[in-house]
Amino acid sequence: MNFxxxxxxxxxxxxxxxxxxxECTPSSIRDGWSAKKSFNQSRWNKISExxxxxxxxxxxxxxxxxxxxxLALMVEEMGYAGLPEPVAEQxxxxxxxxxLFPEGxxxxxxxxxxxxxxxxxxxxxxxxxxxxxxxxxxxxxxxESTYQFILKDDLNFKPLASNDPSRELSAIDSIKKxxxxxxxxxTLNSAVTARGSLMTAALLIGLAQKMLDLSSAYVLxxxxxxxxxxxxxxxxxxxxxxxxxxxxxxxxxxRAAHSLLDKNPKSNLHCSHAKYMSARAAELACKNSxxxxxxxGYTWEMDLHIYMRKAWSxxxxxxxxxxxxxxxxxxxxxxxxxxxxxxxx
Amino acid sequence: xHLLKKEMQILKMKIxxxxxxxxxxxxxxxxxxxxxxxxxxxxxxxxxxxxQHRQWEKTLNSGNWSMVTWPKEYGGRGLDLxxxxxxxxxxxxxxxPTRVNQNGVFLLGPTLMEFxxxxxxxxxxxxxxxxxxIWSQGWSEPGAGSDMAAIRTTAVLEGDNYRxxxxxxxxxxxAYADWTFGLFRTDLDSERHRGLSFILVPLxxxxxxxxxxxxxxxxxxxxxxxFDDVIVPVENLLGGDGEGWKIAMATAGFERGLMxxxxxxxxxxxxxxxxxxxxxxxxxSPMMQSKIVEAWAQSESYALSIYHTASKMLAxxxxxxxxxLGKIFWSELDHMMHQTALxxxxxxxxxxxxxxxxxxxxxxxxxxxxxxxxxAGTNEIQKNxxxxxxxxxxx
Numbered sequence: 001m002n003f004x005x006x007x008x009x010x011x012x013x014x015x016x017x018x019x020x021x022x023e024c025t026p027s028s029i030r031d032g033w034s035a036k037k038s039f040n041q042s043r044w045n046k047i048s049e050x051x052x053x054x055x056x057x058x059x060x061x062x063x064x065x066x067x068x069x070x071l072a073l074m075v076e077e078m079g080y081a082g083l084p085e086p087v088a089e090q091x092x093x094x095x096x097x098x099x100l101f102p103e104g105x106x107x108x109x110x111x112x113x114x115x116x117x118x119x120x121x122x123x124x125x126x127x128x129x130x131x132x133x134x135x136x137x138x139x140x141x142x143x144e145s146t147y148q149f150i151l152k153d154d155l156n157f158k159p160l161a162s163n164d165p166s167r168e169l170s171a172i173d174s175i176k177k178x179x180x181x182x183x184x185x186x187t188l189n190s191a192v193t194a195r196g197s198l199m200t201a202a203l204l205i206g207l208a209q210k211m212l213d214l215s216s217a218y219v220l221x222x223x224x225x226x227x228x229x230x231x232x233x234x235x236x237x238x239x240x241x242x243x244x245x246x247x248x249x250x251x252x253x254x255r256a257a258h259s260l261l262d263k264n265p266k267s268n269l270h271c272s273h274a275k276y277m278s279a280r281a282a283e284l285a286c287k288n289s290x291x292x293x294x295x296x297g298y299t300w301e302m303d304l305h306i307y308m309r310k311a312w313s314x315x316x317x318x319x320x321x322x323x324x325x326x327x328x329x330x331x332x333x334x335x336x337x338x339x340x341x342x343x344x345x
Numbered sequence: 346x347h348l349l350k351k352e353m354q355i356l357k358m359k360i361x362x363x364x365x366x367x368x369x370x371x372x373x374x375x376x377x378x379x380x381x382x383x384x385x386x387x388x389x390x391x392x393x394x395x396x397q398h399r400q401w402e403k404t405l406n407s408g409n410w411s412m413v414t415w416p417k418e419y420g421g422r423g424l425d426l427x428x429x430x431x432x433x434x435x436x437x438x439x440x441x442p443t444r445v446n447q448n449g450v451f452l453l454g455p456t457l458m459e460f461x462x463x464x465x466x467x468x469x470x471x472x473x474x475x476x477x478x479i480w481s482q483g484w485s486e487p488g489a490g491s492d493m494a495a496i497r498t499t500a501v502l503e504g505d506n507y508r509x510x511x512x513x514x515x516x517x518x519x520a521y522a523d524w525t526f527g528l529f530r531t532d533l534d535s536e537r538h539r540g541l542s543f544i545l546v547p548l549x550x551x552x553x554x555x556x557x558x559x560x561x562x563x564x565x566x567x568x569x570x571x572f573d574d575v576i577v578p579v580e581n582l583l584g585g586d587g588e589g590w591k592i593a594m595a596t597a598g599f600e601r602g603l604m605x606x607x608x609x610x611x612x613x614x615x616x617x618x619x620x621x622x623x624x625x626x627x628x629x630s631p632m633m634q635s636k637i638v639e640a641w642a643q644s645e646s647y648a649l650s651i652y653h654t655a656s657k658m659l660a661x662x663x664x665x666x667x668x669x670l671g672k673i674f675w676s677e678l679d680h681m682m683h684q685t686a687l688x689x690x691x692x693x694x695x696x697x698x699x700x701x702x703x704x705x706x707x708x709x710x711x712x713x714x715x716x717x718x719x720x721a722g723t724n725e726i727q728k729n730x731x732x733x734x735x736x737x738x739x740x
Binding site: 001002003004005006009069212216219220227228230231233235236237239240241243244247248249250251252254255258262273276277325328329332333336339340341342344345 | 357358359360361362363366427434437438608609612613615616619620623634635637638641642643645646647648649650652653655656657659660667670671673674725727728729731732733735736737738739740
């Protein structure tokens with residue numbers, strides 16, 4: 001039993017953190033908004049040059065064989081920076097499913113990867129509007145019983161506006177040609193659902209932490225009644241409440257990631273648990289952060305909403321709190337004897 | 346190179362129990378199965394029940410289970426925090442009696458380990474392990490509650506002794522305990538947190554008057570202690586004269602942190618709550634589903650967090666103001682779970698005769714759960730600590 005990170009796992013986190021601190025500033029995100037082009041190719045290329053986009057592919061597929069725990073730690077940083085590009089989606093959803101795809105499909109994906117780390121978008125009933133499809137080489141489309149691989153040129157789609165301008169969504173109009181399969185569907189569908197929950201959970205942890213940091217800085221700076229508003233207990237307690245929620249959501253994300261790595265039979269429950277706790281933490285972070293900012297928090301000018309909008313979107317997709325609660329409830333009532341004090345691990 | 350690789354292997358994140366840990370768990374389980382009293386003991390806040398619980402402490406000690414993390418020479422087993430968590434899991438699962446000496450073993454014990462002299466450790470830890478010294482806490486005073494630095498009870502050094510005068514209150518277990526530990530003002534000219542010392546005081550000394558205070562459940566779980574020219578030898582000073590505040594903060598950290606409230610306690614409550622819900626499902630609205638999920642999700646998160654913290658501590662880390670996060674989390678969780686139980690019980694949630702109604706245990710726990718956000722530093726004080734020390738906000 002050692003519920004602690006390895007040096008290697010935290011190393012990746014630190015590398016991506018420092019890159020994003022330089023490359024993914026609030027003003028660069030706003031530039032993307034005004035140009036209506038949130039996918040920043042140069043930032044994507046820099047992330048790609050670091051090897052992040054293929055980091056969790058196996059070594060024979062040209063990756064570093066990074067595990068899901070290290071990946072979750074990196075994704076947390078992508079949330080913290082509010083990264084618009086779908087790096088988390090590419091790694092956590094597409095790459096991590098590679099070993100489960102049938103051979104033919106694997107080859108198609110590989111040939112796209114080999115042509116220079118291009119993006120493959122993914123759509124699923126829990127997150128039906130693919131992200132940045134115009135920048136993708138292909139789309140993986142899950143429905144209720146099959147999945148399809150579609151090259152972008154074989155797709156007709158139109159843009160959908162997201163409440164988070166950093167998320168360019170699309171609706172599929174028609175498909176000209178696709179490779180469709182139902183081979184291994186149950187396993188794949190359950191794997192992608194779990195990964196979607198966990199990926200959004202890790203992003204939400206980062207976003208919640210960012211909102212807390214922005215709020216702590218703001219209440220130190222803003223003076224009323226002759227002193228920083230951060231010296232008033234009403235403000236302190238709102239922010240402390242966020243810190244508590246984040247603290248107890250974090251280990252659920254790391255445990256769920258480890259369960260995927262370990263092929264734990266309860267990994268789906270663990271991923272739902274992670275999303276449930278992280279969504280609640282992020283929800284409180286939004287509510288209390290905007291309140292701590294006062295009217296300024298309600299403006300377009302303040303950076304807070306860059307992160308708040310992303311959090312709202314991520315809370316909603318890949319299974320919101322209500323859906324996760326339902327999954328947990330069903331597991332609790334059907335296998336209660338395998339849960340509880342002796343079954344944490 | 347080989348060595349390096351081996352070391353890397355050991356340090357790898359691995360959140361499964363090792364074979365040795367499983368064997369240890371079995372050992373704990375089978376000892377508890379043989380020794381936990383079949384009939385539940387009387388309340389530890391009654392005179393007779395207190396002595397029954399003292400007897401249980403002695404039984405635990407006969408199996409060397411008083412405090413598994415202490416070194417063998419002080420009555421422990423020299424085990425690590427993960428093994429302690431395993432012990433606790435089995436302890437709660439076996440529904441073993443409440444530790445009447447928790448002020449001693451979980452709070453004063455670790456404090457002695459860090460700040461005590463060898464003589465103090467061997468005298469007090471061993472007597473604690475055997476249940477011969479049951480401890481109470483002596484922090485609060487009528488004018489010093491949340492504002493603990495306002496302590497006015499004095500301990501004046503006279504030769505080799507301290508002369509103590511003043512009053513402590515809300516002293517948990519003091520009604521029947523043998524000793525108390527707490528902060529006393531040893532420098533009469535000092536103010537606030539300076540000039541305080543951490544002193545251990547026997548409660549049977551001349552000049553000590555204990556006045557029990559009945560709690561919500563009608564039993565005296567805490568008491569006032571009056572000191573009227575009480576003479577205590579200087580050997581009972583823990584750490585240096587005037588260093589009391591620093592030591593008390595460490596003790597408070599143990600209390601809020603992982604020691605006093607191990608996660609097994611809350612996981613066990615969550616499991617019982619789930620069973621209660623399943624038995625009464627047909628009387629419940631779907632609203633209860635979300636509470637059941639919340640109970641499991643939060644108690645599980647608390648456990649994960651404590652294992653995460655314990656792993657970091659084993660790797661040489663320490664726990665500081667972070668313990669305030671946990672104190673808020675478990676105390677609110679405990680209250681929410683008991684509140685939910687009473688809702689599930691419907692109209693029977695007022696039937697308090699424990700020999701006839703299962704509701705009685707939930708009612709008792711429900712009332713006790715109101716204490717969680719108050720004792721060990723109110724949750725409002727914890728939030729101030731979090732804001733000031735972890736978030737960097739001004740005082």
